[in-house]
Amino acid sequence: MAATTLRTEKIWMDGNLVPYDEANVHVLTHSLHYGLAVFEGMRCYKIEGGGSAIFRGKEHIRRLLESAHIVEMPMHHSSEELLKACADVVRANKLAECYLRPIAFYGEGEMGLAARGNKTRVAIAAWPWGAYLGEDGVNKGVRLKTSSFVRFHHNSMMPAAKASGNYINSILAGYEARRGGYDEALLLDTQGYVAEGSGENVFVIRDGIVRTPTLSSILPGITRASVITILRDNSIDVREELFARDAFYVADEAFMTGTAAEVTPVVELDDRKIGSGVPGPITRKVQKVFQDALHGRDRKYQDWLYRI
Numbered sequence: 001m002a003a004t005t006l007r008t009e010k011i012w013m014d015g016n017l018v019p020y021d022e023a024n025v026h027v028l029t030h031s032l033h034y035g036l037a038v039f040e041g042m043r044c045y046k047i048e049g050g051g052s053a054i055f056r057g058k059e060h061i062r063r064l065l066e067s068a069h070i071v072e073m074p075m076h077h078s079s080e081e082l083l084k085a086c087a088d089v090v091r092a093n094k095l096a097e098c099y100l101r102p103i104a105f106y107g108e109g110e111m112g113l114a115a116r117g118n119k120t121r122v123a124i125a126a127w128p129w130g131a132y133l134g135e136d137g138v139n140k141g142v143r144l145k146t147s148s149f150v151r152f153h154h155n156s157m158m159p160a161a162k163a164s165g166n167y168i169n170s171i172l173a174g175y176e177a178r179r180g181g182y183d184e185a186l187l188l189d190t191q192g193y194v195a196e197g198s199g200e201n202v203f204v205i206r207d208g209i210v211r212t213p214t215l216s217s218i219l220p221g222i223t224r225a226s227v228i229t230i231l232r233d234n235s236i237d238v239r240e241e242l243f244a245r246d247a248f249y250v251a252d253e254a255f256m257t258g259t260a261a262e263v264t265p266v267v268e269l270d271d272r273k274i275g276s277g278v279p280g281p282i283t284r285k286v287q288k289v290f291q292d293a294l295h296g297r298d299r300k301y302q303d304w305l306y307r308i
């Protein structure tokens with residue numbers, strides 16, 4: 001994301017909108033040392049008929065509070081306050097479309113693993129962010145490589161929490177895949193089943209049946225949940241079950257989902273073409289319905305929009 005500037009007018013910090021240059025923390029910030037922070041990533045889109053809305057804002061804030069609960073981080077703001085703060089950030093920066101990054105972390109004061117006295121701090125920033133895996137990725141599909149890094153066991157890191165430290169695993173997998181000339185990594189779980197991408201959930205399609213891994217070792221993606229609903233609403237059979245990489249190789253179609261990646265077709269895994277090597281019809285259909293939902297063009301999914 002090198003080309004994107006993160007600089008905006010204001011960032012929300014612990015209850016107030018502050019100028020970008022004042023949204024700073026001390027070097028002894030506890031979370032910086034041990035990676036114990038929880039965060040979210042959400043997107044705000046222009047809505048047909050005017051205005052903007054944060055896609056599934058309520059669900060993202062719910063997951064933020066759940067992530068905090070999982071890692072025993074006390075939170076001092078209600079979901080209503082946090083949602084309102086997100087809307088305030090978008091408005092204060094006059095961003096019609098943007099990515100939002102709420103993060104809850106421990107401030108400075110005490111050091112050491114046993115410290116419990118540091119206050120939880122919360123920041124919410126927003127910035128314009130284009131296609132995560134590139135425009136080409138969304139249009140033509142991406143090439144994946146199975147990672148040598150394994151998605152961590154849920155008794156090690158707890159994938160249901162969107163916790164900062166979890167992302168060391170994702171970052172290293174992503175580096176490896178991109179260094180090898182691929183667009184993104186595919187991580188397997190500790191048993192060798194397909195888990196997820198470094199920052200996306202995955203779906204495969206064969207003979208009209210869509211499959212996505214169970215929640216055992218993945219982030220419970222909000223885009224994943226939305227896509228499952230969209231598939232069911234379109235009478236497409238979708239199953240949550242574990243499968244191995246060879247099931248991916250023989251899929252007719254595959255795609256990845258995420259707030260940043262939206263719905264991105266996968267056209268290759270480990271140098272094997274998926275289906276005919278171009279995005280397939282079910283993937284295209286899901287992309288279209290999802291885009292309609294994001295932009296308020298489909299009345300069925302109005303409840304998913306948190307208008308600002």
Ligand code: PPE
Pocket residue numbers: 040041042170196197198199200201218219220221222223224257258259260261
């Ligand atoms: N798995 C992982 C590991 C993950 O990080 C994400 C989101 C998903 C699945 C999809 O979840 P959801 O966004 O709720 O559909 N990844 C975020 C991080 C991107 C980043 O580089 O930072 C995102 O898409 O916002």
